[in-house]
Amino acid sequence: MNNQANIILKTENLCKYYGSGDSLVKATDHINLQIKQGEFVSIIGKSGSGKSTLLHMLGALDNPTSGNVFLDGENIASLKADALSKIRRRKIGFIFQAYNLIPALNVWENIVLPLGLDGKPLDEAFINDIIATLGLTEKKRSLPNTLSGGQQQRCAIARAIAAKPSLILADEPTGNLDTKTGDEVMALLKTSAKKYGQTLVVITHNEEVAQMADRTIMLADGRIISDGKLMIENEEEVAAHAEN
């Protein structure tokens, strides 16, 4: 019972199909998974394995063809657009590969944006703490186009954390960054999520990133082929796993 109460995210037979007949594509096919509060989970797999589709459905950005997604015990697969918007701004923080900051807003505004959309009062000390943690204190007024890739992604991380969501979903957060910056950003993301007690689900191609996770889910052809702590040494082995 206690174990159940710790589950923040759960899917039941989650399917997303595109097309029909011969051209039917099963992007995700009967995925069942459970993620606990505070857990750091990475999802790996080859291109087209269904990682992003899964993440989108977990993040209420896309509707499943069938199956359920429970976030904090609430089935979000059946909610309407407005309710989903609320879920997204209150319970989920997104981090995209391309940072996706709003170019017309400065760093501070980008970070407080989800809070503003929800009409919530600002916990200024908390936000400033995040900004300091991510090393953006000097850049609060800067516009996104003046920041480096690493800075932009740190800003995106701050934005994802600011609304104190229970779940942070990151889609290839280091994909656009060089290795060194990517490592830094990932370390910051992990530290912040831990510091603020948030659950972190990261899609990645990067083995090192996957290894940082408490648990790694491997997908192939829309199905989970392995689930556990990643213990492999190199990418070839990951590929070999996927083949199996």
Place this chain on the structure above:
Amino acid sequence: MQKTDTVFNLALQRLRYNKSRTLLTGIAILLTTILLTAIGTTGVAILDMNRQIYSLSDYHTSFNELTPEQVEILSSHIRVEALDTSETFADIINGKMNGVLTYTDILRDDRAETADNSTHGLTLEKGHYPEAEDEICSSPIFFRRMGVEPVLGSKMTLSFRVNGKGEILTDEFTVSGLLPDVEIDEGIDDSRLMWNAYVSKAVLQKYADSGLYQSKPSATLRVYGEDELSFDEMEDRILSVAADIGLDEMYVKLNKAYLSTVTDPGTEVIAIITVICLVVILFSSLVIYSIYYVGVITDVQEIGKLKALGASRRQLAGMLYWQGAIVSAIAVPVGLLIGFLLPYLCFPLVLWAYQSGSAINSYSRDAAEAVIGQIHMFSLPVLLTAAAASLATVALSLRKPIRMAKKVSPVEAIRYQENTTDKKSRVGHHTVKVSTLTFANLTRNKKRTTVTILTMGLSCVLFICVSAVLSSVSAEDIARRNIPKGDFRISLKYAHYYDNEYPENNLENLVQQNYFSDAFLSQLLSIEGVEKVEREPGIILSSTDVPSAMYEEYDNRQPLSYFTREDVAELSTYLEQGSIDYDRMTANNEIICTHVYSFKQYGLSIGDSFSMKLLDGSREIPFTTTLTALTQPDSNFSFLIMTQDSWNNLGLTCDPTTNIYLYADDEHYDSVKEALLKIVSENEHFTMYAMDVELKIGHSGVDLTRNPVYLLLSLIAVIGFISLINTMITSIVTRKKELGILQALGLSDRQLVRMLSGEGLVFTAGTLLISLTLGNFFGYLFYKWAKQEHFMSISRYHYPLWESIGLALVLLIGQLLITLLISKKMKKESLIERIRNQD
């Protein structure tokens, strides 16, 4: 060749890819061509109509109040090329009918090889111009109204007063000729129509011989030199001819319309048309420019890629020019066709309305009728110019965007993000609301926001500005000149001169009859639906000792009435000379003159003192007064007015009421009118004015002239609106991904619509602000000019309230609709697709 093909194909594919932009550009070019063609074609029609009207009345001037001796000198004057005379022989007496018997003649026309005076200058449908003493000709409707069958040879008995004075005489006449027939609305009271019938020289001679008729002919004449002289020289020549025969300048009336046309053919019309067309070109090029400008900004990456792939600056320019050319190739010919058909179908309607309006007055009927249906509008040069102007507009609009495209550097362009500005930081807001997002986006591209607001704003300024004049062209104002208050006016018809033979027609005698007695007013009030009856007094001032033309004209008689303290404001607004102070005027018994033209004609001046008699029935009250102000208000005041207090001090014994105004409730208007017509028909001294008839007369002149102008204006407003549609579509399409991200971060659909319509609202508010401030300012100036020029009888400023409200509503609703349509279309794409959108 191969290169050109590639560039052409690229242009074609880009047009196909950016469908909505192509469509908007196409509509803008189409509307521009329609406007230019329609305006040009209307100009051709106006010039042709003027030419035809002027060729019907191609005289240079008229000389009035001539003596037969003066006519004699004129007919052999060396400077005179052609000379027509016309004499009003007598007033027709037939109940309430207003009509005159006229004799007209062509005395000289050096232009004609053989003198043909058989029709005396009239266009006869049948028969001949009266020759014998008893012959008469007119239009069939005149004879029908007189109860005579309109066929040649019909006999009729006609009563008339020679020179409008003297005894009523009766003679028998035979119809000798028929003019073209006219249709006249049956609902118009006889007293509001003016008839004209022509008689022979012989009958004039007969009455002249018996000493009853005093010939006071008017002449219309042409002088030599039309082709060589300027307007001013022609005027000098005409005045010198008048001086030669000893005629005062006051009686010379130049045919300015014709003279200015022949001495300067069509310059004014062409100038006005050119200015309007330039304004259209300016607005259109702004709009088309803003579409291309926004297009280049949006496509900067694509242009950069093309450059990176090796496209030369020339090829890029070629590509954009081809884009313009392909759209124009479709839009311009269609625009030419619609632009030509629009006036081709509308112009005869406008003219028809003008004609039916002028049918009220038989004098001006002929000219309008003769030209209808024969106006030539097709002009190849005009169509070619309109096409060239449209193409030039497109080329002009493309110049800057092409320069921008040429400057795009391939490296920068591929990295380009639309927000790239020189700004590195932004002060920003502490919290971010939907409104913060709205304003952040508007300020992100200030130039685009400004260009859009300016384009829309300026076309709306034009709309409001012209509306200010058009809304002041009011049928009601025209109607209110005859019925200043209430729904009906019954006025006492009295002789303006002293009627010796029928003294009962003189006002001082009429008032003794007490036609507007309390009993009569009670009778009117008892008609169901009559709510109120108001009296308006008038009295005759008479004098024999004022050496002024003022008294010569009407046998030393002028009407006098009063104004109230409340009227001072209006009188002061139109004050021309002197000053108006109610209390001073009461204390000193001062009077105001309310007619500028007559004031000058009579040679009056401020400070003139008069010793006169007031005719209070049979009693004469000596009256000394000073003229202290000259004004020309819209309302119908008597020629001379004093203060109400002075009037009350006169101690009049007769009831001086000359007009009564009746107020009827809407429900009973028709039955009240019917009852009044019956009452009025029983007293020949009553003339009745009904609001519906006066409005109809007003409308006939106003509406169909006004509506086509509104149509043209709306087209200009639509062009401006296209700019808004373009900006909004572009700003949303280019931000598709960004909007997707905002939604991923929790922006709900409702918040999205609020944000986008907020952006639209800023455009609307900016546009309204510009158009309502500048538009009203220029509109008022335009109105003042129009009033001064007597454009369409404008006399009073009406704020274009409904037009402003309409404009605001169209902008608001239109902008909301665009927002809803675009966001609906956007929703068809899933959120994921939008976030992935890399374009």
